Amino acid sequence: AQSVSQHNHHVILSEAASLELGCNYSYGGTVNLFWYVQYPGQHLQLLLKYFSGDPLVKGIKGFEAEFIKSKFSFNLRKPSVQWSDTAEYFCAVNPGGGADGLTFGKGTHLIIQP
Amino acid sequence: GAVVSQHPSWVICKSGTSVKIECRSLDFQATTMFWYRQFPKQSLMLMATSNEGSKATYEQGVEKDKFLINHASLTLSTLTVTSAHPEDSSFYICSADSAGGYTDTQYFGPGTRLTVL
Numbered sequence: 001a002q003s004v005s006q007h008n009h010h011v012i013l014s015e016a017a018s019l020e021l022g023c024n025y026s027y028g029g030t031v032n033l034f035w036y037v038q039y040p041g042q043h044l045q046l047l048l049k050y051f052s053g054d055p056l057v058k059g060i061k062g063f064e065a066e067f068i069k070s071k072f073s074f075n076l077r078k079p080s081v082q083w084s085d086t087a088e089y090f091c092a093v094n095p096g097g098g099a100d101g102l103t104f105g106k107g108t109h110l111i112i113q114p
Numbered sequence: 115g116a117v118v119s120q121h122p123s124w125v126i127c128k129s130g131t132s133v134k135i136e137c138r139s140l141d142f143q144a145t146t147m148f149w150y151r152q153f154p155k156q157s158l159m160l161m162a163t164s165n166e167g168s169k170a171t172y173e174q175g176v177e178k179d180k181f182l183i184n185h186a187s188l189t190l191s192t193l194t195v196t197s198a199h200p201e202d203s204s205f206y207i208c209s210a211d212s213a214g215g216y217t218d219t220q221y222f223g224p225g226t227r228l229t230v231l
Contacts, residue, residue, distance in 0.1 A: 034219075036222075042224070043207070043222050043223060043224040043225060044158075044207070044209075044222040045222075046219055046221070049219055090157060090158070100163070101148045101150075101160035101162075101163050101173075102148070102158075102160065102209075102220060103160065104157040104158045104159075105157060106156065106157045107156075107157050
């Protein structure tokens with residue numbers, strides 16, 4: 001079974017700071033990788049996803065993530081955060097090639113201070 | 115596009131009663147839908163995979179007789195919590211696969227908060 005580890009449970013940054021949220025997964029085969037965001041009081045929204053191809057994936061709202069297969073990592077980055085990025089961020093995986101449910105990391109609560 | 119709705123958004127019930135939660139894909143057909151459970155300040159845990167026209171597949175540790183799932187059409191899946199108890203209080207979230215079950219993005223509903231008294 002796969003597992004997902006997010007290293008930072010709480011992150012506090014000032015506006016305009018750079019962001020990197022770590023995500024490592026454990027699974028021996030091909031995986032699909034996702035980052036979802038959950039703004040306060042709202043449902044999960046997809047930020048970006050990786051299935052194959054270019055390991056550097058660009059998503060919405062200026063976010064990007066890099067898949068490093070050798071490190072089993074899929075870290076999320078944003079060069080300059082905004083107050084509106086305050087939210088819960090979840091990394092998720094599912095095995096590639098099939099319609100499987102997602103395994104989520106525990107989430108990172110990001111607070112951006114104005 | 116790719117909107118998923120859930121009804122109700124919140125429900126309070128007495129212990130021992132059953133509660134049905136609906137999950138609908140509004141603008142696409144979903145052969146596969148998923149049910150998750152989210153505890154306060156924690157992550158989502160997959161409960162079951164719901165396939166249209168067939169029995170749901172439950173994750174280990176999830177009681178299939180307690181959490182009844184029906185996927186009667188390509189746009190509707192229901193989760194019924196039977197004989198609910200306070201420990202069933204949680205946030206239940208569904209998602210739908212937009213690609214007919216062939217590995218694509220899951221779109222999530224807004225969730226249903228269940229409180230069992």
